[in-house]
Amino acid sequence: MNSKNRIRQLRESNNLTLPELSTKLMESNQLKLSSDAISKYERGDREPKLATWEKLADYFKVPVDYLQGRSDDKVGWHLWEENTGYKKExxxxxxxxxxxxxxxxxxxxxxKQIGLAVSYLDGRGKTDRNAIETASMELSELDNRIHDDFYIDPNKTVNEEKLGNSRLRNMKTEYDGSLYYDDMHKEVYDHISDILQDTRQKLAELENKTPNK
Structure with missing residues (x-):
C-alpha cells in the first residue's frame, strides 16, 4: 500500500475536514466516499481503486501520480509533454x-490553461483561420441541408446503383431534379447553391491572405 500519498496534504491545504471533503466529492464528482474511507486512504491503510484515484485527482486538479506521491510534478507537465508532443516551454x-x-x-x-494552449497549438483555437474554416464548413452544410430538407421528395425513389456513393447535390450539373417536390424548381436551388459556393470561394481567398496564427 502507498502510505505516502498526498490526499491529506491537499485536503488540509484546501481547508477541508474529512466530512466536508466527502460531501464535496459527492457533489462535484459523484464519488461516494465516507469520512472513514478517506481517512484510511490518507493513512495508507486502504488503497483506492484506479477510478477513485482518478476522481480524487480530478477534484484536486492534480495528476494521479502526484496524488499518489509517485511524482513531484503537481501540474503534470511531463504527462502533457508525453501526450501532446509539445515541450513545457x-x-x-x-x-x-x-x-x-x-x-x-x-x-x-x-x-484548463494548458488544455486551451494545446488546442491553439493543434490549430483548434479561436483564430482568424479557424473562423474562416468554420464559416466555409457551415456554408457547405447549409447547402446540403437546403437541398435535402427543401427539395428532395422522400416519396420519390432513386436508383442507388446508378448513384453509387455520390449524393445528388454533388451531381447537379447532370441531375435533372426529377426527385424534387413537383412545386420546387431546380434552377432556384442551383442559384442558391452557386451563391453559397461563390461565398466559400471568397472565404478560401481570404484564408490564403490571412496569417497563420
Missing amino acids: TIESQISQLKKFGKISENESIQ
Missing part, C-alpha cells in the same frame, strides 16, 4: 500569448 509561451489577448483568464486552473 512551448505550452507556457502559448499560454502567455493567450493571456496577452485576453483569451485565457488568470482565474482559470492551470490544467
Whole structure:
C-alpha cells in the first residue's frame, strides 16, 4: 500500500475536514466516499481503486501520480509533454500569448490553461483561420441541408446503383431534379447553391491572405 500519498496534504491545504471533503466529492464528482474511507486512504491503510484515484485527482486538479506521491510534478507537465508532443516551454509561451489577448483568464486552473494552449497549438483555437474554416464548413452544410430538407421528395425513389456513393447535390450539373417536390424548381436551388459556393470561394481567398496564427 502507498502510505505516502498526498490526499491529506491537499485536503488540509484546501481547508477541508474529512466530512466536508466527502460531501464535496459527492457533489462535484459523484464519488461516494465516507469520512472513514478517506481517512484510511490518507493513512495508507486502504488503497483506492484506479477510478477513485482518478476522481480524487480530478477534484484536486492534480495528476494521479502526484496524488499518489509517485511524482513531484503537481501540474503534470511531463504527462502533457508525453501526450501532446509539445515541450513545457512551448505550452507556457502559448499560454502567455493567450493571456496577452485576453483569451485565457488568470482565474482559470492551470490544467484548463494548458488544455486551451494545446488546442491553439493543434490549430483548434479561436483564430482568424479557424473562423474562416468554420464559416466555409457551415456554408457547405447549409447547402446540403437546403437541398435535402427543401427539395428532395422522400416519396420519390432513386436508383442507388446508378448513384453509387455520390449524393445528388454533388451531381447537379447532370441531375435533372426529377426527385424534387413537383412545386420546387431546380434552377432556384442551383442559384442558391452557386451563391453559397461563390461565398466559400471568397472565404478560401481570404484564408490564403490571412496569417497563420
